[in-house]
Amino acid sequence: PALASSVAEHLAPGVRLLLWSNSAREELDPVAHALGTDFALAVEVFGNGSNLGFAAASNRLAQSSDREWLLFLNPDAAVESWPDRWHVPEGALVGPVVYLPDGRQQETFGRDRTLSYEIRQRLLRRKVLPGIPSVMVNVDFVSGAAILVRRRDFLTMQGFDENFFMYYEDIDLGRRWRQSGRPVVVDPRWTVTHIGGASARARPLAGLIRSQRAAEYFHEKWTHSRLPF
Numbered sequence: 001p002a003l004a005s006s007v008a009e010h011l012a013p014g015v016r017l018l019l020w021s022n023s024a025r026e027e028l029d030p031v032a033h034a035l036g037t038d039f040a041l042a043v044e045v046f047g048n049g050s051n052l053g054f055a056a057a058s059n060r061l062a063q064s065s066d067r068e069w070l071l072f073l074n075p076d077a078a079v080e081s082w083p084d085r086w087h088v089p090e091g092a093l094v095g096p097v098v099y100l101p102d103g104r105q106q107e108t109f110g111r112d113r114t115l116s117y118e119i120r121q122r123l124l125r126r127k128v129l130p131g132i133p134s135v136m137v138n139v140d141f142v143s144g145a146a147i148l149v150r151r152r153d154f155l156t157m158q159g160f161d162e163n164f165f166m167y168y169e170d171i172d173l174g175r176r177w178r179q180s181g182r183p184v185v186v187d188p189r190w191t192v193t194h195i196g197g198a199s200a201r202a203r204p205l206a207g208l209i210r211s212q213r214a215a216e217y218f219h220e221k222w223t224h225s226r227l228p229f
Contacts (some may be wrong), residue, residue, distance in 0.1 A: 001035065002078040008039040010082035011071070018064060019075075020057040021047040054144060055160035055169040062154055070154055072147040076195035079146075083189040087136075091182035093149050093174065095142025096190035097132055105129055106196055108143035109186045113171050115225065118215060136187045141174025146192045153182065163221075167214035175222065 007017060017035070021028040028045050036043035046064060047057065062070055073079070080099075088094055098108040110130040111117075130139070144160070147170070157176060160169040174184050219225055 004035040004039045006078040008041055010079045017041045017043045018061045019045050020061055021045050022051040024049045053165035055164045056162040059159040062159055070149050070151050074145040077145050078193050080191045080193055089183045091153050093177050093184045095186045096146050096192045097188050098192045098194050109139045112140040133188050136185050139184055139186050141171045144170035145194050164214050166210045168218045
């Protein structure tokens with residue numbers, strides 16, 4: 001409901017809200033109907049109850065859309081501010097500044113992942129949040145929790161790599177995006193709140209395993225190297 005309410009408040013009338021269901025359709029269809037009624041949105045549910053993972057499900061929704069622009073939002077996210085006018089660079093992948101519900105900045109954009117970064121984060125537990133920019137800036141990646149992109153550009157890049165079930169698919173997309181000569185940017189005028197980590201907290205061991213496997217695949221794909229742990 002928070003996501004649907006924020007979309008109805010901030011985005012232009014006529015937006016379509018496409019949802020992917022990892023559970024049986026009959027469980028989400030009534031919810032979608034209620035959201036459409038409560039917030040005057042065109043809501044449509046996709047999925048057959050199978051959990052394809054974030055990357056594959058997002059790609060299916062992008063292919064099902066008939067609009068010029070795609071806005072990916074996690075179900076535990078909500079738009080807080082939205083620019084009155086957009087000046088998006090041609091071909092850009094755009095992310096917002098994302099905050100946790102308590103107002104702290106969330107790590108949702110920044111520099112590309114390196115082996116040294118993995119060691120600092122996974123072994124030493126050290127994180128360095130990027131500063132909040134005052135104007136639109138170029139970054140190496142933006143989080144899949146909230147992405148704005150032209151549909152044609154996303155499909156031209158073949159969307160997310162579906163070998164990622166969950167985690168790192170957005171970092172991989174950012175790298176491929178930049179290698180194609182397209183910019184990846186953060187616009188601080190667009191802000192989002194995101195609970196974050198809900199899936200991992202529900203099944204912490206599964207979350208850790210998925211994160212580790214995603215990191216291993218990412219580094220094997222790009223550097224042909226293995227994580228030292």
